[in-house]
Amino acid sequence: xxxxxxxxxxxxxxxxxxxxxxxxxxxxxxxxxxxxxxxxxxxxxxxxxxxxxxxxxxxxxxxxxxxxxxxxxxxxxxxxxxxxxxxxxxxxxxxxxxxxxxxxxxxxxxxxxxxxxxxxxxxxxxxxxxxxxxxxxxxxxxxxxxxxxxxxxxxxxxxxxxxxxxxxxxxxxxxxxxxxxxxxxxxxxxxxxxxxxxxxxxxxxxxxxxxxxxxxxxxxxxxxxxxxxxxxxxxxxxxxxxxxxxxxxxxxxxxxxxxxxxxxxxxxxxxxxxxxxxxxxxxxx
Numbered sequence: 001x002x003x004x005x006x007x008x009x010x011x012x013x014x015x016x017x018x019x020x021x022x023x024x025x026x027x028x029x030x031x032x033x034x035x036x037x038x039x040x041x042x043x044x045x046x047x048x049x050x051x052x053x054x055x056x057x058x059x060x061x062x063x064x065x066x067x068x069x070x071x072x073x074x075x076x077x078x079x080x081x082x083x084x085x086x087x088x089x090x091x092x093x094x095x096x097x098x099x100x101x102x103x104x105x106x107x108x109x110x111x112x113x114x115x116x117x118x119x120x121x122x123x124x125x126x127x128x129x130x131x132x133x134x135x136x137x138x139x140x141x142x143x144x145x146x147x148x149x150x151x152x153x154x155x156x157x158x159x160x161x162x163x164x165x166x167x168x169x170x171x172x173x174x175x176x177x178x179x180x181x182x183x184x185x186x187x188x189x190x191x192x193x194x195x196x197x198x199x200x201x202x203x204x205x206x207x208x209x210x211x212x213x214x215x216x217x218x219x220x221x222x223x224x225x226x227x228x229x230x231x232x233x234x235x236x237x238x239x240x241x242x243x244x245x246x247x248x249x250x251x252x253x254x255x256x257x258x259x260x261x262x263x264x265x266x267x268x269x270x271x272x273x274x275x276x277x278x279x280x281x282x283x284x285x
Contacts, residue, residue, distance in 0.1 A: 001072060007069065022068065032270045075154050076126065077150065093259040110131075111184050111221075116186065120147045141196070167197070184224040184225070204234075252278055
């Protein structure tokens with residue numbers, strides 16, 4: 001997980017959350033905190049604020065950008081900067097999955113992974129640090145460039161990572177035709193998105209067919225699966241049902257859970273839902 005000097009959720013309420021990223025406190029909108037009251041004293045000290053209702057200059061305050069954030073006691077490092085969407089380049093709720101990868105008892109060193117909707121590469125870097133060869137796919141050229149920068153900062157610039165700018169569904173369809181197979185598949189699909197050629201993605205409409213296609217990419221030694229979503233109303237039970245209908249998983253250990261961020265007072269902010277599975281580890285006698 002993050003060390004406290006690198007990331008903390010300080011407070012949330014009234015559809016906003018206050019976080020501190022490597023010394024920079026940031027107030028942003030979030031749909032998952034509608035009714036809780038804010039602690040005014042904390043918010044008055046925010047370095048940056050994002051107002052999603054404004055058309056221009058949605059960010060206000062003094063930014064140290066670009067600035068860097070380190071993950072735990074690892075070499076993983078992320079460059080942060082303010083984006084027009086209100087993002088800063090990292091989804092801290094995914095840290096629980098990075099820890100899961102880094103602490104997996106499986107030997108992942110010879111594995112090939114496909115990371116779809118891969119954003120700025122947190123999961124890609126966690127896998128690469130375990131020796132996994134990763135295919136990183138995102139439809140936004142600027143985001144893929146950002147992820148490559150993070151790989152360089154994390155001393156993984158020379159690691160075998162394929163950086164792909166393409167619509168996820170189209171890339172998967174082409175990989176099936178090419179006969180490529182993967183030992184690990186990760187996907188964090190958005191509610192809505194656009195591909196580099198104007199393709200539209202709608203989670204409720206397009207996810208079931210993508211899941212069926214992904215089943216055709218599983219190798220004989222398929223070892224790990226992580227699917228997550230930040231779409232309101234799409235919860236862990238939907239992940240369990242969808243994966244059970246679409247993907248043929250070998251024997252292993254699975255769990256579906258809510259992604260949470262916690263304040264220092266241990267108050268949880270719901271931040272998405274996740275399903276993950278890994279092959280049962282072989283124990284030597």
